[in-house]
Amino acid sequence: MATHLLLRKILKTGIVSEPAPAADPDQRVREQALHAEILKVFGQAVAIRHVDAGSCNGCELEIHALNGPHYNIEGLGVKFAASPRHVDVLLVTGPVSRHLETALKRTYEATPEPKWVVAMGDCGCGRGEIGGLFGPGYATVGRVAEVIPVDVEVPGCPPTPTALLQGILAAVGGVGK
Secondary structure, eight states: OHHHHHHHHHHHHOOOOOOOOOOOTTHHHHHHHHHHHHHHHHSSOEEEEEEESSOOSHHHHHHHHHTSTTTOGGGGTEEEOSOGGGOSEEEEESOEEGGGHHHHHHHHHHSOSSOEEEEEHHHHHTOTTTTTTTOSSSSEEESGGGTSOOSEEEOSSSOOHHHHHHHHHIIIIIOOO
């Protein structure tokens, strides 16, 4: 059933490519304000652990774009780390597959307080007709919030890098833990 929905979405969407973004003269000012906000909240860089709980990898492509030179998130004080023991934010993509449910819970438990969880994509947020393309079924538990507490959801299939960055900032800046 999921294959049928995926093929329908591909045929409906067609070929998609983004035009190059226009130059934004105020971008540097916003980046400096963002960096100051991150330092105010954490006193250091924000470390993120990405957990792929069973996604189609569409969201991962947007995460890679966010790490690219156009968005320069490392220059803003946002970095990705390999160990959940050294991070502030868990970024979870995809519907939680049954074989990764325990691993996601353990990753959440291993992350020190204060911690924030960002669910990324329609599948991770449980949006759409049946909760993204994959929804709950025999192989998946469903959305991330069914397994661990979620602070911010970033919907989209997949969400843009800008939307993802806004979600991360909403988690660390707007949610006081």
